[in-house]
Amino acid sequence: MTANPARILWGVGTSRTMRAHWMLAELELPYERRAITSRSGETHTPEYTQLNPSQKIPALQEGDFVLTESAAIVNYLATTYGAARNLCPPVAQRERARYDQWCFFAMMELDANTLYVIRKHEDLPHLYGDAPNALQAARDGFVRQAKAAVTRLDGAPYVLGETFSGADILLTTCLNGAIRRKIALPDALHDYLRRTTARDAYQRALRLNQPGVA
Ligand SMILES: N[C@@H](CCC(=O)N[C@@H](CS)C(=O)NCC(=O)O)C(=O)O
Structure with missing residues (x-):
């Protein structure tokens, strides 16, 4: 390059x-x-x-x-x-609305509400304090939302169905973050990750x- x-x-x-x-x-x-x-x-x-x-x-x-x-x-x-x-569907189409839904889901439910909370209280307690209840709630919350992702994927290879898109980048990086945190993911998400991370x-x-x- x-x-x-x-x-x-x-x-x-x-x-x-x-x-x-x-x-x-x-x-x-x-x-x-x-x-x-x-x-x-x-x-x-x-x-x-x-x-x-x-x-x-x-x-x-x-x-x-x-x-x-x-x-x-x-x-x-x-x-x-x-x-x-x-890679990002055009605006004013329902497919774009679906794409946005996955992006906001990944950024809010998987990243901000859960992974960030874990990072703050697990890695940086000297800055953010010890908060075992918040930590456990964030870990449980990730597991719940991961199950929701499986339901929404409904067996499709990618979040929009057959085509890889930017929303898959967001979802994959959040799921990888969870694996690094030793959060157990459903098999369907491991299958999904094998597909997305095999990309050149x-x-x-x-x-x-x-x-x-x-
Ligand atoms: N919502 C932002 C979050 C970015 C963020 O939190 N970045 C962290 C690293 S993952 C950072 O730069 N922290 C500042 C620092 O650690 O000095 C995004 O998705 O780009």
Whole structure:
């Protein structure tokens, strides 16, 4: 992939940065990679804070256009460069509404309400406090929502049916996060993950999302 100074992706090393690397890999878009990591102070520099006042990764830069929030980056790239492949269905269609439902489900029910809570109270209690009840509720909540995902998938290979889309990137990265946390997932989701993570673009992105890779 040739470096293109007009497109820069900031951030490596987390499931949230993986989402952006993965969509760029699906689209085979050239980009420059700034391998800053979380909890390293690198998201707090004046240069980066100007790009993302939230001081979080990932952030995508295309010329003077800056976009943050991993799901927004996935959807922007898919809509702008992946229309022919239906990586994000066109607006004003029920398929798009269904796509949005999966994106918000992944970001809210799987990421914010559960994985984030676990991260805060399991890994960072010195910052967020010990909260065993909240932790257990988040773990139980993930298991419940994972079952809901199986019901909604209804045996389909991908969230929109036969076609892989950006929503699969969001769902896959959340499920991988749960596995890292030793949350037991239903067999159907392991089958789903075997499909999505076998993609060539996933494998390439996995490598580029590693902090140590040049
Ligand atoms: N909702 C944001 C969350 C991004 C986020 O929380 N990023 C973490 C790493 S996973 C981060 O940059 N934390 C700041 C730090 O640790 O310095 C997204 O999905 O992009």
